[in-house]
Amino acid sequence: MDNLKQTPLNAEHRALGAKMVDFGGWDMPVQYTSIIDEHVAVRTRCGMFDVSHMGEIWVEGPQALDLVQFLSSNDASKLALHQIQYSGLLTPQGCFVDDMLVHKDADDRYLLVVNASNTDKDFAWILSQAKGFDARVTNASPVTAQIALQGPKSLEILQPFVTGLDLAPIKYYWYGYGTVLGERCLIARTGYTGEDGFEVYLSPQSAPALWRALLEAGKPYGLVPAGLGARDTLRLEACMALYGNDIDDTTTVLDADLGWILKLGKPGPFNGRSVLEKQKAEGTARKLVAFELTERGIPRHGFECFAGGQKVGVVTSGTQAPFLKKPLGMAYLPMSLSEVGTAFEVDIRGKKVAAKVVPKPHYKRSK
Amino acid sequence: MNIPSDLKYTKSHEWIRVEGNVGTAGITDFAQQELGDIVFVEAPAQGSAVAAGAPMGSVESVKAVSEINAPAGGAVSAVNADLADHPELLNADPYGKGWILKITLANAGELSGLMDAAAYAAYVAESAH
Incomplete structure (x- = not known):
């Protein structure tokens, strides 16, 4: 256990009596009381997840978009400011280095959110691919915490903590910036549960205070803390792929039935293009x-x-x-x-x- | 944690309650807590034979599968039919409504190899470290 990485909310989980497990090298809560209860809370009310272990990688510079396009199966040129798209971070064979969310933060700035246990691998991969692109790649994971509120009551519970950003008009897979507990935070209407909800990106220093405040404020709405056990069953009901289970570096985007994140019509070369064009023509x-x-x-x-x-x-x-x-x-x-x-x-x-x-x-x- | 004093316990966290030559068996409170929400129980068929210490079925939680071993050998004389639709009884009442099966004991002498409540409590405390 001594070698496991901890999120800034580790002490909160332990204080709540969570059952902790080694999740890809991270000491994470698998459940607080019951996977079933936590799962049902997300479907019917609200569940709060510590997803600070997720990886945040920024791509910035004049050729940021070009690099993202080269790495990604989806077409990031179609993103509007503050829009998000699900995509594959591909090998030259058209398989998955990882899956990711691509956020357009500016014309020359993109945020890639990747799986926790893949973060170091992904970062090294992206750096290796970035040679020749006028773009800077930064791994912000160690300085970025993330709290996900998921479930139909998420908006009502979160909004009172946010100033300068009206959450209701934000559409699914879009984001904005608001001030939470005095800190400017990226707040995205995304999640890994198949439910409405928000993911708040904030500093590790602020995470425990927001966690406690949301736990308290959410009580009247039936909010419960929810662990990785419920996260897994929720995403499976919603048929969202889990890297290492459903997709990996031996499965192509098309094998995984994720043709909707493969944009062969976008201009220019990208990792996996020739393999995937052939597979698309011949069938999987x-x-x-x-x-x-x-x-x-x-x-x-x-x-x-x-x-x-x-x-x-x-x-x-x-x-x-x-x-x-x-x-x-x-x-x-x-x-x-x-x-x-x-x-x-x-x-x-x-x-x-x-x-x-x-x-x-x-x-x-x-x- | 609940460890009733009138039962015998296995190292694989099953319990058995002996009345005459019939033993009623299930999994312990510790076992159900470790497993979490139990969603499936597979018990041997009525009339089948089970051997002491040998696998006789499985209990599945949302996350994991766990084999269950027979605390004593004999013929299965009854299985708890309620568990098919209500496996959560193992969580709610592991020593009562969550019983799994009854065994007509082939050799009551096998029971002497099991732990009493005090020994099981010590065993659980040790394995928790």
């Missing part, structure tokens, strides 16, 4: 699908999928979904088995359990 052999079990059992990461007695794929994420209350997941299956309604089996500790492909996402919030 496999696809990341959503599925449910139609018999009793719980699918888990790594379980094998079978059809006609043959091994055909693998479960990348699975759980007993706390809000939808059924066993579901995502899996890579051959294209021929990827149609909605297709039956297959999941091998659960030697027992074949019936499953079927279902539409994505498992859960979509009502607007």
Whole structure:
């Protein structure tokens, strides 16, 4: 435990009695009371997450956009000021170094938010790719804390703490700057739960005070602190990919069924372009699908999928979904088995359990 | 943590309550706390045989799967049917409504290898370090 990294909110989690785990080298809360209760709180009221472990990498300079375009599968030139897009940070093979959120902060300044356990790898990768671009790359992760409020009550709970920024007009995947506890903060309408909510980027020094204040102010609304356990089940219900489970440096953007973040029409070369153009033309052999079990059992990461007695794929994420209350997941299956309604089996500790492909996402919030 | 004095305990955190030649078994309060929200219980079928210390099923929480071992050998005489729809009973009442199965004991002598409440309390305190 001594070697684990800590967020500025570590003492808050311990004071709340959270169960702590090693998450990619970080000492993080997996749950405070119950994953199910925390999950349901986010779907119905509000949950507060410490996501300070996430990586923040700034790309600045005259060729900031050119560098981002070279790194990213999506088309950052389409972003308006303070707009955000989900994208892939790609290898030359069209696979994922990581997935990320690209924020346009100015014409010559972009913020990339990446996965915690990939931050050092991503930063080194981006630096290695930045040679020849007139752009400066900075890893601001150590000086950036992040608190996510997720759930339908998030706006009401957060707004009283923010001056100089009206949160209600901010659309999903947009952001603004406001003053929180005397500090200018980036506040984005984003999240990893499939629910409405905000992510507040602030200094590590200010994070504990805001955490405590939101915990107190949120009580009448039913806000609870929520851990990584609920974060994982929430994102899985929403069919949001988890790096290391559903996507990695062996899966292409198209394999992962993320064609919507691949903009082959954008000008210029970018990592993975030629591989992905070829794959797009020829079609992919496999696809990341959503599925449910139609018999009793719980699918888990790594379980094998079978059809006609043959091994055909693998479960990348699975759980007993706390809000939808059924066993579901995502899996890579051959294209021929990827149609909605297709039956297959999941091998659960030697027992074949019936499953079927279902539409994505498992859960979509009502607007 | 609740460790009733009238039960026997295994090192893998199961309990057994013996009445005559029948033992009722489940998982301990410590086990359910460690697992978190329990969402699935797989118990052996009624009539099947279980062996002391051998895996006899599994308990799954949202995050993890945990094997459960038979505290004693014998024939499964009953399984708790309520757990199929209400696995959370293992969290709410691990020694009561969350019982998992009843075993007609093949050899009551096996029970002497289990811990009493005091020994189990010490064992849990030790493994918590």
